[in-house]
Structures are given as C-alpha cells and as structure tokens.
Amino acid sequence: MGKEVKTNAMRILDKNKISYEIINYECDEFIDGLHTAEKTGAPVEQSFKTLVMQGKSKQYYVFVVPIAEEVDLKTAAKAVSEKSVEMIHVKDITAITGYVRGGCTPLGMKKQFPTVVHESAASFSKIYISGGRIGTTIIVNPDELLSVVRGQYADIIMH
Numbered sequence: 384m385g386k387e388v389k390t391n392a393m394r395i396l397d398k399n400k401i402s403y404e405i406i407n408y409e410c411d412e413f414i415d416g417l418h419t420a421e422k423t424g425a426p427v428e429q430s431f432k433t434l435v436m437q438g439k440s441k442q443y444y445v446f447v448v449p450i451a452e453e454v455d456l457k458t459a460a461k462a463v464s465e466k467s468v469e470m471i472h473v474k475d476i477t478a479i480t481g482y483v484r485g486g487c488t489p490l491g492m493k494k495q496f497p498t499v500v501h502e503s504a505a506s507f508s509k510i511y512i513s514g515g516r517i518g519t520t521i522i523v524n525p526d527e528l529l530s531v532v533r534g535q536y537a538d539i540i541m542h
Contacts, residue, residue, distance in 0.1 A: 390515030391481070391491030396523065399531050404522040405514060412485070412517070416450030423520055425511040427451055431504060433487045433513055435480055435496070438465035443479060445489050445498040445532070447512065452501070452540040462499045462537040488513040488521065489532045498534035500525060505536050 389397070396403050406423045416432045419425070430450045436459065437443050444463050446454055460468045476484050481493040489498050489512065504510050504525035512528070514521040529536065 390488075390519065392488045392513075392515035392521060395491045395531060396521070399527075401523065401527045401531060404509075406511075406520040406522065408518055408520070410485075410518040419520065420450060420511070423511070425520060425522075428503070429507050429509065430511040431501070433489050435471050435476065435487065436468040437471055438463060438468045440465060443471070443494075443496045444468060445492070445496045445534075446539055447489050447498065447500040447504070447534075448540055449501060449503060454539055455541045458537070459499065459539040462535070462539055463497055482513075482515060483517065486513055486516040486519070488515045489528070489534070490521075491515060495532065498529075498532040499537050499539055500529055500534050501540055502536040502538050504528075 408422045416430055420427050420430045431447045432450045434446045434454060435443060446459055448454055456468055473484055480487055509522050510525045511520050511522050
C-alpha cells in the first residue's frame with residue numbers, strides 16, 4: 384500500500400499537532416452522512432456534516448451539525464450575528480471552499496470562515512467529520528477541532 388495521500392484538512396491537523404484517525408471507504412459519488420456512517424460504522428450521533436451558508440452581509444459561514452439533524456436557520460444566523468443565513472448553491476461549493484460536495488470539511492477551506500459547531504459535539508471525546516474528499520472520514524477531538532478553526536459551540540439545530 385502506498386503512503387496516505389493527505390488532504391488539506393490532515394495537513395492542518397498535523398501542523399497544529401492534533402492527533403486524528405482516518406477512515407477511508409469506497410465511494411465514487413456523493414452520499415449523505417447517514418450512509419457514510421453506515422459504511423464506516425461511525426456512530427450516527429458522533430458524525431457531523433459541514434454546511435456552508437451565506438449571511439445577509441454576503442459573508443460565508445461554516446456550520447458543523449449532527450448528520451441526522453437540520454440546521455435551524457434563525458438560531459444559526461443569531462449565532463453569527465446575522466439577520467439571516469441561507470445555504471450556498473451546490474454548484475458554488477468548490478469555488479467557495481475548495482472542496483467538492485460530500486468532501487467538505489471545516490478544516491482547510493480556501494479561506495477560514497467563521498465556524499459554528501453544534502454544542503452536542505462538546506459531549507464527545509471524538510467526532511467524525513469529512514476528511515476533505517469523498518471516501519475519507521477524520522475522527523478528531525471536537526475541542527481541538529474548534530481551536531484550529533477558531534470556532535464556537537452553539538445550539539443551531541431544529542428542535
């Protein structure tokens with residue numbers, strides 16, 4: 384087997400001396416987080432998806448939420464002091480983040496956008512997030528992830 388091809392996300396964790404694990408899985412196209420967790424055996428409640436939204440101010444934001452949950456746009460907007468936020472178009476993901484749909488991770492986007500991680504992540508010693516490409520999952524400590532992306536915890540899901 385060849386050497387692991389590192390993604391930007393992995394290089395950033397390495398640079399910050401943050402330990403992580405990698406799960407690679409066979410996948411040729413976008414599948415949602417629930418199917419990814421099923422494939423990798425990752426616990427659903429510890430698996431998080433990365434969503435990129437744009438605020439009324441035109442600023443981009445990153446929201447990291449449990450894969451089985453939906454973002455509450457009102458509380459998400461409030462968490463980043465915006466009047467409103469909305470999802471960016473799928474066709475714009477790569478241009479804005481440098482990642483493809485299904486491989487989007489809060490680590491190592493083209494720019495460091497303000498990042499909010501759902502507060503449930505704080506109750507786990509490790510969470511599962513995209514590794515920066517389809518077919519790769521990174522397991523990382525949520526507090527360490529937060530420190531690298533200079534993010535914050537908030538309750539941003541629908542109840």
